[in-house]
Amino acid sequence: MTSSLWSIVLAAGQGMRLAASTGGKRKQFLPFCGAPMYWRSVQTLAPVPALRGIVLVFPAQDFDVHVADLERLVHQNAPGVPVHAVRGGDRRQDSVRHGLAAVPGECDQVLVHDSARPFFSACLVHALCTALTESVQGVVPGSALTDTIKEVEADVVQRTLDRSRLIGVQTPQLFRTSVLRATHDRALAEDWQVTDDASMLELAGHVVGIVP
Template sequence: MSTWCILLAAGSGTRLQAATAGRPKQFLELDGRPLYWRSALTLRTLPELAGLVFVAPAAHLPAMEEEIRRLWVQDALNLPWRIVAGGARRQDSVRHGLHALPDTCARVLIHDSARPFASAALVRRLLEAMDRGAAAVIPAIAVTDTVKEVEQHTVLRTLDRSRLRAVQTPQAFALPLLRQAHARAEAEGWEATDDASLVEALGEAVVIVPGEETNMKITTPQDLELLRQQTSPLLSLLPVSGWGYDVHKYAEPHEPKARPMKLGGVPIPKAPCVLAHSDGDVLLHALVDALAALVCAGDIGTRFPDTDPAFENMPSAIFVHELLQDVWGAGILLTHVDLTIIAQVPKVGPYREAIRKHVAQLLKLEPGQVNVKATTEEGLGFTGEKKGIKAVAMVSALRPAAGLAPDAALE
């Protein structure tokens, strides 16, 4: 499902204006960038994200658009984006953002730019809950203080804090449901401080996932100290690469464990069968080794041994998916993949584009980030004698600098 995020940066921040000389808090700087940009940098690491909608104060719209264009090139976000003017209330700003979403969008994240420390791991928990069927998901943390209901400086009652949760953003919704909630709110005059409240007013279930204590909202002058204490791992990404290699023997179709050839998940008709425990996709096996190298996880034999009956004839795409969870969990951002197939037979050319697109889809990359090439060994050696096939994979990526905690550490 296509997922977009509406990043709210249209508030006035009145409680902070005295401490910021009247400057809206979303434009305060962190690591040399405006505060709202920290969230954009975090969100870019999510392969599920299809685009961003920025909601800006109407008076600052042209200046903020110009700033985003500069930052977009500088930090290479490589995502579609749009910008709209906010409204008088937070829910008006969200509604304006909803109108800007493309027709292809199926689910939406709503996030306050005043919460710059939300992690990618937190967002992934929201999306995983939606994958399991939830239509509205919010992060929440337990309330540790005793909370009392008061009226005119007098306590009415003490609330049971075991039933209370402090709610954060981002919040995730099926887009049709959230649009319905905002339409009802506008028509019937509902007011709410978060989008989940509007969905609740429809009588729909809202699911919670664990939030993060570090996902604090910059609200008061005292909170500004957080900006001086925090560093941004996403602005300190270092290049890393992983290299993988695999080889498979050719087999007669009647031999035990002879598998029809697949390359990058694409069936290759009339090609020799390969001898393998799993489905024998030599290209994806090399890719798994390269992904494992990014997180120092050994190789495919370490993770998926060919002595384990559970992996017999298993699609290699499952192996790729498993290693991707480790890569994403470590806060690593894939940037480019270069794949080489080495074989005398079959001819790979007719299938090259299909392989490239399928691998890109598996890795949640654009096709332009995946290169596939093939070569022979001029009749020499193992492949030249048509006894088998080899593959090499090189994966380029960016990881948080040493000493800076990846998102996985916050789970």
């Protein structure tokens, strides 16, 4: 049976590293090929055969403005799948949780992606879906590190880490929806602070796989 897949596209981040050079405009809303950058993620995801819908998470500030822009883009481009919008939260994990609330209950798998990373492919999404086997509850893309990584304390190097055992992880990240929902509920109850959803699953003791 074909799994039902939805995607949460996060566009609620502050984009502080770039904001100083853009007059305060967040990266995900900068023009990119005639549309806000976040729209590139919608264009890449929409044709994926298993995809049933997309939830965009916008900042609470100017939410109605962003929704109006989104509705215009959907009307002009007809992505072929439902595209919804919800308000983000204070932290990334809060925004993901808000996005999850808009994902239908019958959805089997959910893809979480940061819209400030527009250069991913449908082939990567397919590879993630293929790698989400019964033995894992989540799958993330990973790339080998080329820099030497050192552990530091009080501005003093403590040790050099074995680079062969380390990878860099980005998005999109794919999860079993029921597992991600339950893990976010636990994270909220126990006040976990994490940088991505894979880290949250790791804390909960779930197995997360890697796609090179």
